[in-house]
Amino acid sequence: MPARGDHDARRRDVSAAVWRVLADRGFGGLTLRAVAAEMGASTGLLTHYFPNKKALVSYALDVADERTSGRAVRTTHEPGLAALRAALLDVLPLTPEAAVMNRVWVGSWDGSLADPELREREMRRYRGWRARLRVHVAAAVERGELPATSGADDVDDVTAAAAAFAHGLVVHALFDPDRYPPERQVRMLDAWLAALAP
Amino acid sequence: MPARGDHDARRRDVSAAVWRVLADRGFGGLTLRAVAAEMGASTGLLTHYFPNKKALVSYALDVADERTSGRAVRTTHEPGLAALRAALLDVLPLTPEAAVMNRVWVGSWDGSLADPELREREMRRYRGWRARLRVHVAAAVERGELPATSGADDVDDVTAAAAAFAHGLVVHALFDPDRYPPERQVRMLDAWLAALAP
Structure with missing residues (x-):
């Protein structure tokens, strides 16, 4: 041994x-x-x-x-929308390293969807990620950066929409890096966040 | 023979x-x-x-x-935002058949990202899809359903954001159908479209 x-x-x-x-x-x-x-x-x-x-x-x-979990992430002292923005930027393929990371995760989906145990593992991972994002969305509502809505469901939906938007952008940017340079990804994220604000 | x-x-x-x-x-x-x-x-x-x-x-x-391309798709006689909504609904896993379709496409990404020829094929497929969505976004701007913006770039970005949102929602719904029942997917899409409107 x-x-x-x-x-x-x-x-x-x-x-x-x-x-x-x-x-x-x-x-x-x-x-x-x-x-x-x-x-x-x-x-x-x-x-x-x-x-x-x-x-x-x-x-x-x-x-x-x-x-x-070991990668460098953006730190922000601002809670709410700024923290949500930072957390989403951390996911996007804005650097070659982040592109590799994303390529691996996107590549894992085929096998995870085929195996009940791996599928559940991935489901829990994304639930955990959304729970972390939700803290920022709730803080943004609290701070008046996002409209106060009809309740917890709306905070969940905004969080889920943010997560979906980021992951879909990851996929499109991986397939078409020429059309999705980092500055465009950031611009698209900022436009979306701006559209949410009251 | x-x-x-x-x-x-x-x-x-x-x-x-x-x-x-x-x-x-x-x-x-x-x-x-x-x-x-x-x-x-x-x-x-x-x-x-x-x-x-x-x-x-x-x-x-x-x-x-x-x-x-052979699947049943929603028909709408309204151009603009209604047509965009219908086209995005066609992509979401709102039925078992649509979920299988999506599961297959999501599963194809690993292999497509690994092979230059397949990657280019997928890139062109998504460019084609976005070009079709763009017609609806441009019509929505024309009809005053979406804000007139600073130009073609913005129409491209709104289109790309809608495509990203739909594909990310597909992925999350495939992994977590309990949390993303069809009615929630539709509600999230409608909230997304509502946030875009002036």
């Missing part, structure tokens, strides 16, 4: 190789063989870690989660 | 089998073996049609295109 340090180093190597495969080829290209080739290791070694395809996919989602 | 009628019947069988595999398992589950099993045919027979995985994926995209 390898020492702990070896184990951690190996895990980092595997994670980095998985990420490179996902960034280049997506989940459709994620195979033990591809990861082994990235590491210069044998497929046999990886079989030890990943007894089946689903184990490899679950691990890849863990890697994506870690990268996503 | 089979007679023309046989050929067409066989093509319909293959298309139906490909569609069932996509609906159940997504592009990640699309293999010659899976399609053959759906047809009760031999994998060898299908190798004749699809020399490699990419040929099968391209064919699957053709099938999805055919199904999408």
Whole structure:
């Protein structure tokens, strides 16, 4: 059994190789063989870690989660609309790194929709994200930056609309970066936020 | 060589089998073996049609295109905002059939992002869709239903935002149908359109 340090180093190597495969080829290209080739290791070694395809996919989602939660995010001291804007900007593919991150997540959807367990995992992830965004929407209403509406449902709907808009923009920008340069993505987000204000 | 009628019947069988595999398992589950099993045919027979995985994926995209363009769509005699609304409703997963259609398209993105040719194909498809939506946005401005703006750029941005919102809503509704029942999707779309109006 390898020492702990070896184990951690190996895990980092595997994670980095998985990420490179996902960034280049997506989940459709994620195979033990591809990861082994990235590491210069044998497929046999990886079989030890990943007894089946689903184990490899679950691990890849863990890697994506870690990268996503470990990424640099915008900090703002303003609550409400400014915080909502910052949180949505954090999601958009405004940098090459953010584009890779998004490409991986968008690529994960096919497999997640096909597997009840992975689908539930993704559902919970997005519920968690919307719950974090909702805090900003509620604060914006509180501060009078967004119209006071008929109740909690409307705050939920505005939050869900913000999340949908951001994710759809991610998809279109990934397919058509020439038509969706970063400045246009930001302009579109700002126009939408402006349309919400009273 | 089979007679023309046989050929067409066989093509319909293959298309139906490909569609069932996509609906159940997504592009990640699309293999010659899976399609053959759906047809009760031999994998060898299908190798004749699809020399490699990419040929099968391209064919699957053709099938999805055919199904999408052949589906029943809402007709409206009102141009402008009403036509935009109808076109966006046509995209949302408001029925089981529309949910399957969307599940297939969302599932196609992983493979399309990984292949330059497929990526370009998808890019053009979405450009075409946005061009069709743009006609409605421009008509809505003309009719005074949307504010007259600073020019063509704004019409493009409003169109792109509507397309992004609809596609993001598709993704969230696919993962979380309990939280996104059809009536909520429609309510969110109507709120979106209402926020655009002067």
